[in-house]
Amino acid sequence: MELIYAGFDGLDVTFKGSIPLSAVDVLEAGKEVAQELKERQYVEIGDFKGHVGPTGLRDGGYSYIVDTGDLGFTWFISKSQRKENWGLRVSCKSATLAAFGFEQTVARMYGELEAIGATVLEESIGRVDFAMDWRVSGDFRIDPDRFSMHGTTTLGQSGDEWNQAWRGQRCTGFTIGKMPGRQICIYDKRLEVVKTQKAHWWSIWGIDRDELDRAEDQIWRLEIRAGKKHLKEHWGISRWADLRKALGDIFEDALVQVRYKSRPWEDNENVSRIEDDEFWLAAKDCITRDLSDWSSNATPGVIKQVMEDQQRQTITAQLVGLSANLAVLSGMDEDEISADLPSQIATLITQHVRGPKAKDFKRKMRKVTRRYEIIDSDGVVRGGRSDTRYGQCPDKVPEVVSGSPAGA
Template identity: 35%
Template sequence: MKASEMHLIRTGFDGLDISYPLTISEDLAALMREARETTETGNGVVGYFMHNGIEMSVAATGSRGGYAYRCDTGYSGPQGEIWFFKHPSGNSDEWGVRVSCRALPLALDGLTKTRASIEDTLAKLGLAYVPGTESIGRVDVACDILAPDLAPDRAHFISHARSTVKEISDSLVQVVGRSGRVESITIGKNPNRQVVLYDKRAEVFATGKGYWWPIWDAALEAKGLPPLDLSLRTASAVWRVEIRAFKRHLKDKWEVTTWADLRKKLPQILAEALGTVRYVVPNGDSNRARWPVHPLWSLVGHAVAEDMHDLASMVDPAIITKLLKEERDEMLFKQIAGCMLSRAALNDVPDSRLGAYVMGSADQIVRDWQRKPEQTTAKLAQARAKYGGVVE
């Protein structure tokens, strides 16, 4: 692959929010309230509830909009969804359930499987969902492009000549960068629509979202292309074009509320976004509206013209699971090591006694576990639930 070549790696969904006119039962609310109280104690123990094969952690606080319970099927990790529930009494708003889907499961499963998973959870929670009653509040579509030579310029974003907006207002544009290099350009604001171009490679390195590497490599392999060489920016410069359609844009402009509405109108929504906001290449013409569309924009336009409902990554999910487990294990090990050093410093332990102090601390921890077997068993069960460990 030549360093200057530009390739579309993958297209998929990166975000989804959806609400349902459903209300949990008093019994289910009691389980969530008990779990929330456990989390509220502030001793580091996170409460969780189990019901009919469904298991969720419960945060110490709810969420705006009257949601009393903020639950997580991924235990605050990159997997699963965040669920918001209103208490079954004292609330006149019928929209008692909201779900916010994370990027990783959407990338792995696509929209069809994600929808099926949500509806399966609703059924297991005893909620009688009627298809067509849902309200989609947000959908994000992302295209990842290997573009080694791309150097975005805010001035190269323009509105379409036929658009009622003749120029892109500075109040609608956010540019982020460092060391003289632009890393992201965002056009538009919530609750309407955003079109974003950003350096996904830089974000992955900054946030530790290493699961994107195997997802990209699997997509490249399917196209007959070599994997990304992370040691060279020119060989792994992945840029993302993301279109985010929020509730007002979906409902007021496109009359999109249900799954059926979204499937029917999504291609038009994406095409209109890419036509209204264009990334172009200057050619010397005094009329910026006549500048040709950048090859990057053409790649994205062709990609989102296809039916995207069943898009899913070709990567083996076991690879992602193993990677996430290794990352969590490394994070916990570093935390333990750091805490040991801090405790040694607090207790004036000399360097020569550091090893013996750590071993003694480990023995002390084991003895403490043995003195409180029931509490230890409960905490271990919670940790296994959180991290997917083997249950004895």
């Protein structure tokens, strides 16, 4: 059993405060275009750059949802100018926390608040998750019957909600608890990464997928989630200072209250006398260290590059699939496919890249620059005012919905 990653995997925060009216105007303009075109729109507000969606979030009264990139944040923003309202909420992405760590992620969060010109009076921590990924042998199995609560209480007697996921005869995941309380999740992370195509995790782990498969090893994640109710009612945590003081205690206590035993037990057996499984002991040892010290094996630039490479592979696969469709619908036989299909596709693309359709093609490319990542690993902004590689867009798709925090 080898620990290959440990770090924060989720962080949600709500802020009492507001953004300036000039920033609201920019977001509103972007949202209107997003509603018309039914896709997120790129916006710039000073140094704040993101994609605003066509809808808001009714729960909490947030008018705008803004995504600041795969290594950024998801912001929920109210248009209200009342600074006493809890008008700003942020959800940190797991890739952001893996790339930058806890403290730098928080610093970047406040950097984006400053960039948009927000006035922030106080914060309320809504959720914090910590995850540990373990490389284990191929015969590793999770047995739901070996979980117990602290003392002699069995899991079934504890009152906690618990759910299992199975694939054939094998348990692939187990969840104890319910948000916004506390949850402990154990699941097959390799299976989840492959299923959701999150290829950047191989770089974060520093593991070659083919090598892992040849060894017939698995990767399992133990994730501890502390929701707002648990943080506030059990730990008295609302502010950053409260959270930093108790971070280790929150997650360490979770692994004491819920335990994974080394073996099942008989009906009348004292559960507390059975040793914890080595998996649980190793996890508790990990938690006792300074959690803010944990970092991934990959730099932010490497993680972003993997994300972009994966997207290119997806698009390439789509092009091949569409080419096969074209060949079938054109009634081509095997010889014609080999001789004519590549040239037909090249001619079709050339007609759009050059000649009278070139302007429309550049317009589509400009839209694409806004759809993907906003900032490259080298700091170049794509889709913003500085990006004129593909010319200007027609009025239907504004060049950039932009402004400044102060309205200047």
